[in-house]
Amino acid sequence: xxxxxxxxxxxxxxxxxxxxxxxxxxxxxxxxxxxxxxxxxxxxxxxxxxxxxxxxxxxxxxxxxxxxxxxxxxxxx
Amino acid sequence: xxxxxxxxxxxxxxxxxxxxxxxxxxxxxxxxxxxxxxxxxxxxxxxxxxxxxxxxxxxxxxxxxxxxxxxxxxxxxxxxxxxxxxxxxxxxxxxxxxxxxxxxxxxxxxxxxxxxxxxxxxxxxxxxxxxxxxxxxxxxxxxxxxxxxxxxxxxxxxxxxxxxxxxxxxxxxxxxxxxxxxxxxxxxxxxxxxxxxxxxxxxxxxxxxxxxxxxxxxxxxxxxxxxxxxxxxxxxxxxxxxxxxxxxxxxxxxxxxxxxxxxxxxxxxxxxxxxxxxxxxxxxxxxxxxxxxxxxxxxxxxxxxxxxxxxxxxxxxxxxxxxxxxxxxxxxxxxxxxxxxxxxxxxxxxxxxxxxxxxxxxxxxxxxxxxxxxx
Numbered sequence: 110x111x112x113x114x115x116x117x118x119x120x121x122x123x124x125x126x127x128x129x130x131x132x133x134x135x136x137x138x139x140x141x142x143x144x145x146x147x148x149x150x151x152x153x154x155x156x157x158x159x160x161x162x163x164x165x166x167x168x169x170x171x172x173x174x175x176x177x178x179x180x181x182x183x184x185x186x
Numbered sequence: 187x188x189x190x191x192x193x194x195x196x197x198x199x200x201x202x203x204x205x206x207x208x209x210x211x212x213x214x215x216x217x218x219x220x221x222x223x224x225x226x227x228x229x230x231x232x233x234x235x236x237x238x239x240x241x242x243x244x245x246x247x248x249x250x251x252x253x254x255x256x257x258x259x260x261x262x263x264x265x266x267x268x269x270x271x272x273x274x275x276x277x278x279x280x281x282x283x284x285x286x287x288x289x290x291x292x293x294x295x296x297x298x299x300x301x302x303x304x305x306x307x308x309x310x311x312x313x314x315x316x317x318x319x320x321x322x323x324x325x326x327x328x329x330x331x332x333x334x335x336x337x338x339x340x341x342x343x344x345x346x347x348x349x350x351x352x353x354x355x356x357x358x359x360x361x362x363x364x365x366x367x368x369x370x371x372x373x374x375x376x377x378x379x380x381x382x383x384x385x386x387x388x389x390x391x392x393x394x395x396x397x398x399x400x401x402x403x404x405x406x407x408x409x410x411x412x413x414x415x416x417x418x419x420x421x422x423x424x425x426x427x428x429x430x431x432x433x434x435x436x437x438x439x440x441x442x443x444x445x446x447x448x449x450x451x452x453x454x455x456x457x458x459x460x461x462x463x464x465x466x467x468x469x470x471x472x473x474x475x476x477x478x479x480x481x482x483x484x485x486x487x488x489x490x491x492x493x494x495x496x497x498x499x500x501x502x503x504x505x506x507x508x509x510x511x512x513x514x515x516x517x518x519x520x521x522x523x524x525x526x527x528x529x530x531x532x533x534x535x536x537x538x539x540x541x542x543x544x545x546x547x548x549x550x551x552x553x554x555x556x557x558x559x560x561x
Contacts, residue, residue, distance in 0.1 A: 115423070117414055118339050119374060155368040159425040164363065164412075166430040178425060180414065182364045183337035183344050184373055185381050186226045186314035 110134065110173040114144075118181040123150045138168045140177065156181040188214075192284060196238050209402035210238060216401045219243040219306035221294060221322060223270040225257040225386030226312030226336055226393060232260065233394035235278040235285055239401070242278070243306055245290040246270045249551045251521065252488055257383035267489050269555070294318055296445050299325040308400060310334045310393050316367045317453040323348065323360035324438055324447070332400055334393045335360060338381050339374075343389035346412045346427070347396055358410040361433035367453045385417050462527065462547040465556045468517065471544060476514035481550075482529045483520050491519075491550055501525050505532060519546035519553070 112133045116124045133140050137158055145152040158165050159178040171177075188207050193200065196210050218239050220227050223246040234242055250258070250265045250273060258270075265273045271289040278287055290302055294313075303309055303325050311322050311333060319337070326333040326349050336345040348359045392415075399407045414423045438444040463471060472479050472494065479496040482504060499507045501520075516533060518526035523546055530545040537543070546553060 117423070118342055119379060153372065155364065155366075155372045157363060162423075162425045164425055164427050166362075166428060166432070178423060180344075180412070180425070182316070182368060182373055183339040183342070184314060184316050184319065185338040185379070186222050186224050186312045186336075186386065 110171070112140070112171055112173075112175040112177055115176065115178045117179060118183060120151065120154060120156060120179050120181050123148050123154065124179075133171060136168050136170050137165055137177070140171060144179075154181060192238070195282075195284070199237065204404050205402060209404065212402050213238045213398065214240040216308065217241040217243070217306040218308045218310060218397055218401075219245065219303060220310045220312055221245040221318070222312035222314060223258075223260070223274045224248075224254065224312060224314060225338065225381065225383070226390035227310070228258045228260040228274070229387050229390035230310050230312060230394045230397075231274060231278060232281065233391055234397060235282045235287075237394070237398055238282065239285060239397070241286045241288065241306075243288045243290060243302070244271050244274055245292065245294055245302065246274075247291055247293045247552070248522070249555065251551075252486075257381065257386050259387065267554070294321060296321060296325075296447055296449065300329065300441060300444065303331055304329055306331070308332050308334065308397050310397060311336065312390060312393070315453070316373075317449040319360065320367050320452065321447070321449040324444060327359050327361075327437055328441065328444055333359070334396045334400075336389045336393050338386045338389055340379055341382055341385065341416060341418045343385055343392075343415045343417075344412060345389055345392050345396065345408060345415070347400065347408045347410075350400065350407070350409045352410045356410065356429065358427045358429060359433070359437070361437050362430045363412060363427055363433075365430055365432035365436050382417060388417065389415065461542075461544050462523070463517070463544045464547055465553050467544075468519075468546050468553065471515065472517055474515050477517060478511060478513040478515070479517045479519070480511075480529075481520070482518055482526050483550075487521060489550065489554060501529060504529055508533065508536075513541075515542045515544070517544045517546065519550055521549045522551055523547050523549040 111130050113130050115128050156179050160169055161176055199205055200210050216239050220231050223244050248270050250261045250268055250270055260274050260277050269291055271291045275287045275289055309326055309331050332350045333348040349357050351357045396407050399405045410427045412425050438447055481496050481498045482501050484500045518529045520526040526545040530543045533543045
């Protein structure tokens with residue numbers, strides 16, 4: 110199934126596209142593993158996942174057309 | 187009833203539907219603490235003062251430097267070298283002499299945080315580092331204070347309202363979103379990654395707006411939501427936050443455990459065997475015959491240090507130029523003591539215990555302030 114990924118902050122330095130679609134299966138943990146395979150530098154960065162605009166704090170099932178945002182913390186002021 | 191002169195000052199907002207004299211009265215009775223009078227803090231302070239927030243506290247230990255001015259719009263070129271809290275107070279008083287401004291010219295530590303924060307109704311986080319952000323969050327949770335959090339990076343800003351109950355009675359804090367601070371290098375700071383000056387202008391103004399909405403009880407503040415704004419596209423992305431078990435576990439549960447936290451170590455600040463020295467130690471050590479004082483700031487950084495003998499070896503060329511140094515005792519300084527600490531670590535790795543390497547804590551800014559040289 111296809112899911113849409115949106116990337117924020119300095120993670121865009123690792124993933125060039127701010128937005129892209131990915132063929133993914135199952136859940137957010139699997140998706141994370143796939144992303145880390147595609148973009149190894151991502152594994153060293155801190156970020157949280159929002160699934161359809163809700164932050165997920167545990168592994169969550171994906172559905173066709175899910176929108177996943179990768180949100181890193183910002184520190185600047 | 188609001189007095190005539192005050193009515194005229196605030197007339198344009200008093201006539202707003204849903205705001206009225208009641209809203210103005212609430213603002214005049216409110217106490218808001220702005221931590222960090224920098225890129226986010228400056229616009230937040232200006233709009234809070236202009237709107238008539240009755241008591242505004244400002245926490246900042248820094249002095250104004252040239253590289254601040256592209257985004258910290260309360261300050262002018264003439265103000266370089268002056269304390270931010272002093273200049274901010276002066277300018278805000280000119281803007282609105284009817285309000286009370288309290289300054290805290292210090293670095294927030296866990297030993298002073300609870301005392302300071304407890305004097306206010308709302309807290310605005312405009313700091314620029316994770317150590318402060320986690321400390322402020324944890325203190326606000328302990329004290330049950332509404333926290334208007336924001337941070338910027340390059341072309342994007344984040345803003346959220348924490349510790350305010352939503353209509354289901356739930357309140358979220360920063361640790362629900364990011365339970366642990368990032369490790370060293372996981373996230374770059376603005377100094378390292380850059381920021382477009384107008385961005386904190388927008389985000390800091392949004393913080394002031396959120397504070398005003400919370401105080402006057404209008405609209406829908408970003409309670410339990412994280413808003414990300416991109417200045418290049420004007421895209422806004424809002425996500426809903428939920429409680430996290432990990433966050434709950436890690437947050438200090440009482441005053442004693444809060445005081446026992448070491449936020450600077452937690453955020454991997456100053457993790458080294460290098461010795462950091464204060465002004466008094468600096469004064470003694472630099473008189474040693476074998477000592478050399480090195481300024482590791484880049485060319486053109488102000489204030490210049492001309493009152494003591496020092497050599498300039500900027501960080502950008504530090505590793506290639508440092509090998510020529512013969513002295514046994516090497517004392518390094520920079521603007522705030524961060525780069526000099528890093529430089530000291532480089533030397534420590536290179537020379538081990540064969541040389542004494544020191545870094546001036548708080549940098550030239552703190553040192554000059556303590557000497558009483560404000561400009």
